[in-house]
Amino acid sequence: MSRVRQLRALVRKDVLLEAHTKETIVAMALFALVSMVIFQFAVGQRAGDSSLIAGGIIWATVSLAAVLGVGRTWVPEREQRVLDGLLTAPVARLTMFMARAIVLTLFLLAVEVVIVPLGIVFFTRQIAPSDLALMAGVCVLANLCIAVAGTLLASMSVFSRARELVIPVLLLPALVPVVIAASGATQAVLGPGTQLAEYLGYCRFLAVYAAVFSLVAYATYDHVLDD
Amino acid sequence: MTTFSMTDTPRAGRAIAALGALSAVLLAVATFGVFLVAPEDAASGVIQRIFYFHVSVALVSMLAFMVACIAGIVHLRRGGDGSDDVSLASIAIGLMLAVLTVITGSIWAKAAWGFWWRWDDLRLVSFLLIILLYAAYFVLRGSADESRQARFGAVYAIFAFAAVPLSFYAVRTARSFIHPVVVTSKGADMPGTMLVWFLISVVAFTALFVTLLLVEVQQRRAARALEDVKRRLEARSATPTGGH
Numbered sequence: 111m112s113r114v115r116q117l118r119a120l121v122r123k124d125v126l127l128e129a130h131t132k133e134t135i136v137a138m139a140l141f142a143l144v145s146m147v148i149f150q151f152a153v154g155q156r157a158g159d160s161s162l163i164a165g166g167i168i169w170a171t172v173s174l175a176a177v178l179g180v181g182r183t184w185v186p187e188r189e190q191r192v193l194d195g196l197l198t199a200p201v202a203r204l205t206m207f208m209a210r211a212i213v214l215t216l217f218l219l220a221v222e223v224v225i226v227p228l229g230i231v232f233f234t235r236q237i238a239p240s241d242l243a244l245m246a247g248v249c250v251l252a253n254l255c256i257a258v259a260g261t262l263l264a265s266m267s268v269f270s271r272a273r274e275l276v277i278p279v280l281l282l283p284a285l286v287p288v289v290i291a292a293s294g295a296t297q298a299v300l301g302p303g304t305q306l307a308e309y310l311g312y313c314r315f316l317a318v319y320a321a322v323f324s325l326v327a328y329a330t331y332d333h334v335l336d337d
Numbered sequence: 338m339t340t341f342s343m344t345d346t347p348r349a350g351r352a353i354a355a356l357g358a359l360s361a362v363l364l365a366v367a368t369f370g371v372f373l374v375a376p377e378d379a380a381s382g383v384i385q386r387i388f389y390f391h392v393s394v395a396l397v398s399m400l401a402f403m404v405a406c407i408a409g410i411v412h413l414r415r416g417g418d419g420s421d422d423v424s425l426a427s428i429a430i431g432l433m434l435a436v437l438t439v440i441t442g443s444i445w446a447k448a449a450w451g452f453w454w455r456w457d458d459l460r461l462v463s464f465l466l467i468i469l470l471y472a473a474y475f476v477l478r479g480s481a482d483e484s485r486q487a488r489f490g491a492v493y494a495i496f497a498f499a500a501v502p503l504s505f506y507a508v509r510t511a512r513s514f515i516h517p518v519v520v521t522s523k524g525a526d527m528p529g530t531m532l533v534w535f536l537i538s539v540v541a542f543t544a545l546f547v548t549l550l551l552v553e554v555q556q557r558r559a560a561r562a563l564e565d566v567k568r569r570l571e572a573r574s575a576t577p578t579g580g581h
Contacts, residue, residue, distance in 0.1 A: 259496075262492075263493075263496070266477060266485075266493070267477065269481060269485055269489075270477065270480035271480045272480050273480075275476075276476055276480050279472075279473045279476045280476070280477060283466060283469035283470040284496070284500050286466055286469075286504065286507065287500070287503045287504050287508075290510065290511040291507055291510070294510060311510070312510070315503075315506065315510065318503070319503055323496070323499065325499075326496055329495070330413065330491075330496070333413050333492055334489070334492055
């Protein structure tokens with residue numbers, strides 16, 4: 111079986127599993143929505159112009175939802191012993207990593223399809239249709255960053271005793287640069303007058319982040335699942 | 338498995354004692370020079386003298402994290418307890434130095450601006466992020482099985498070190514840059530005498546780091562050797578000795 115077919119089969123497995131249960135994406139989206147409401151009451155009401163904090167609130171909520179999703183996607187692997195089967199199958203560890211990262215990127219995109227427009231409606235007055243395309247660009251890049259770092263760290267915490275506690279403690283500090291850059295890029299789009307140069311600068315940073323951690327994962331992932 | 342030779346101990350002990358003495362002398366010389374010899378900064382006054390320790394500690398903490406990353410790479414390539422000991426000890430010392438950086442930075446901020454904390458102070462915020470990043474290392478190790486601790490620790494040491502420059506850069510893009518820029522990409526921007534005392538401080542803290550690293554590594558080796566002896570004694574006492 112070629113590597114591409116293996117990758118496709120692994121991604122299909124997780125997507126089908128989620129399509130049947132819809133547990134993870136619905137929980138992530140609801141969690142993100144609730145977080146957004148909490149942020150609004152905690153800080154948004156005191157901000158004079160809420161459009162200035164829209165980007166920050168959107169990406170803080172997405173990163174928190176991502177933590178939930180990263181942990182959740184490993185549950186069947188452990189509880190239904192899928193991982194044991196996968197580890198004995200002739201599948202390269204890196205293929206498993208890529209499949210998981212792609213699935214997480216897709217889940218995050220599904221959540222953002224709901225959360226980002228809602229955030230824009232809640233916190234900004236209007237947005238041009240062309241700006242939505244720019245927002246989609248930020249979402250794809252930020253998701254790649256979260257997926258690569260999240261998959262690598264979750265693969266280690268899945269074997270730990272208190273993984274629900276370990277995942278946020280490991281993942282959130284690593285996601286701070288992503289939140290900073292994604293919020294900056296979003297603000298460059300949603301703020302007064304689209305600032306393209308600033309937007310591109312933040313996007314470049316997100317691309318570098320994803321590339322750096324892809325390299326780290328490429329170099330180390332064989333050792334993570336070395337069982 | 339690393340074997341522990343009793344003949345190593347006196348030699349290692351002597352090396353640690355010598356390095357410890359050197360660190361103490363260097364730290365004493367640095368303190369003397371910083372407070373009594375180095376010229377006073379005209380703009381900031383006496384509080385500027387904390388710069389010599391603040392920046393030295395920050396630089397040496399970065400050195401510690403780099404050593405941990407390199408030891409992590411060595412561990413993944415070759416295995417063995419030695420590189421894991423170095424990685425773990427380096428992160429522990431680096432974390433302590435990072436906390437010290439934030440404390441000294443905070444004192445400086447209070448004296449310079451009247452606030453203990455400013456979110457637009459690049460170095461303080463970056464180091465706070467780095468503390469969070471490396472504190473997670475101990476959570477990961479603590480919750481992993483014993484057989485995976487060293488391997489996961491090595492992977493995380495590499496991961497976290499890759500995140501350090503990205504965190505610095507991200508914080509720089511997020512905040513206005515009001516921190517006094519003393520060391521820039523063009524080199525150090527300070528008078529010659531200040532630079533000499535700054536470099537002595539850096540060397541002193543580096544010597545302290547190496548001493549602490551050796552002590553910690555030696556301590557972990559000794560603990561493992563003790564465990565080994567205990568296990569052997571237990572095994573011997575559990576073995577039936579034959580008829581009386």
